[in-house]
Amino acid sequence: MDLSKSLIAGLIIATGFLGGCASNNAQEQAQAAQSDNVVVDTANPRDPFESTNREIWEFNWEVLDAYILRPVTVTYVTVMPKVARTGLVNITDNLQEPANFLNNVFQGKVDDGLDSLARFLINTTVGLVGTFDVASKIGIERKREQFGETLAVWGVETGPFLMLPFLGPSDPRSFTGDYVDGFAFPMTLIDGTVNLARIGISILEARAQLMDQEAQLEQSIDDYAFVRNAYFENLEFRVTDGQSGDKAIDDEQLDDFADFEAMLEGSDFDSYNLPEEGKKEDKEKDDIDNK
Template identity: 40%
Template sequence: MRIAALTSQAAVLLAAFSLTACASREMAQETGDPFEPANRAVFAVNQTLDDAVVGPSARVYDTVTPDPVQTGVRNFMSNLNQPVVFANALLQGDVHAAGDTVGRFVMNTTIGVAGVFDVATREGVPQHRRDFGQTLAVWGVGDGPYLVLPLIGPSNFRDATGRFVDRYPHPLNWSEEESGEAWAWGLRGLNGVQTRADLDGAIDSLNRTAIDPYVQARSAWRQSRSAFIETGTRSEPNYENLPEFE
């Protein structure tokens, strides 16, 4: 009798676990996040690195670097990315944006001292933002499952592919030999620190207020990315005006 009772209890527990696993898989499919366990693991590693190294470094940088210098860094990095914008504008059939981008790149690279000063904006030349993930979306490619990339953070199959393709028109990768030089990695690191410093307020809000930072970050990134694909404008993910998730 006792053995039968234990067997019955084990069967009930096994059935409960099976139902829970099925429900979890169904929920993951509904949220477009079928790899959630792996994504959460990468998210946790990214947060640990951010808490220990990246975040503190960005805050020190923000404290010791004057605002005009930071503006120059943003301008320089934006100008360096203009060949990527130009290539994707052409691929999207937006000849007008491609022309503006060429004009901005020439003007800011020369008069603006390698892009440190945004002369083109002062002269009324509009700035466009394009990447290959957006290009794929324009071509009708779906976003695919949600992904969390090591060090980079939220993405999906389409945009992860886009990040890889966008490497090729970027000036830092024009020469295979020079792309691995210390100065090239230094520029990439500077861009990362500046970007992290710019996002410090949003990330702090996420960590302080979100019941589940993973879900909140996923939702905020998707909203921001969707807006960019539709309008061609980037914005910081908003972690403050989203519903709380348990």
């Protein structure tokens, strides 16, 4: 097990420990929120660890992001040329294509799986180890699928909502899926230093995408509840490939949160365009109905 996997395992254990040691329960937090004219939902069955999750969220957003991640991201964006950034993102995306291939096949989407395999072969060779996304240029689009989504297709439930230190919003199914995806080729061949660099690039690029959405998050009545609810909506959207239907939040909120979730997970670049894909699919469905 490399350093990054050990760190992730340690974080989930730490989260469980904090859940047993938290001194403020959900009722106390609700009373505090009411004194500030904030409405807090403490009865969400998918969030039994809400009091602890809220504390971790405050730490992630108000401490880690404010004093570390955001300043480092601003420096990174300022110093790193755009062409170099694009190349680095393409490389990190290309490393995930074998996992995309397996998960698409496991979900019965063989054609999409073959597209993922073709993308990996083309971009690794012609695209110089993935530096250039040649596959997209010739019309083979990325079909991103995670093992957590595969588990969902197989009928596994998400489990309780988890706000993880450093990693942000998650759930047991997604966390397990991310861990399993880390064993797909060529991830197992990457040493600890290179893997940490890959994760770092993913986090910085995803955080950079969030800059324009900061105001909306800060102006929300309950930023934690917004993140939690949008997390589950975005998760269902991805699992159903954009067919989750009309839910609690609108497409604009989902689009904004997709950027936010990517910053916290450090890997979900394609999710930025998911709502638009859903709109496109809905339009195609309407066209068929009209005929």
